[in-house]
Amino acid sequence: MKKFIPLEEGDFYFSEEGYKVFTKQYHLKRGYCCESGCRHCPFGYNQKTNAQRHS
Template identity: 75%
Template sequence: MKEYIPLEEGDYYYTEEGYRVFTEQYLLKRGYCCESGCRHCPYGYNPKTNTIR
């Protein structure tokens, strides 16, 4: 089971459409790449090639 990481200020924001977008700050705290093509992925995942730099 994945570890629960509590959300803090600066971990996400909402788009105009109402979607929650996680920031690089949160993704680094989480500690791994989910390979979903996150907008602010600090791990360099490329969904077109399915690779992490």
């Protein structure tokens, strides 16, 4: 079961289309990449290659 992470100020914003967009801050708090190609992914996931950037 995935851990529930409460949303805080700075965790997301709404796009012009009205979608909730999670920020780098939220992704780092969550602690893993969901491999959905998130706009602010700090893990370097690339949907085209289906791979993450390794530091």
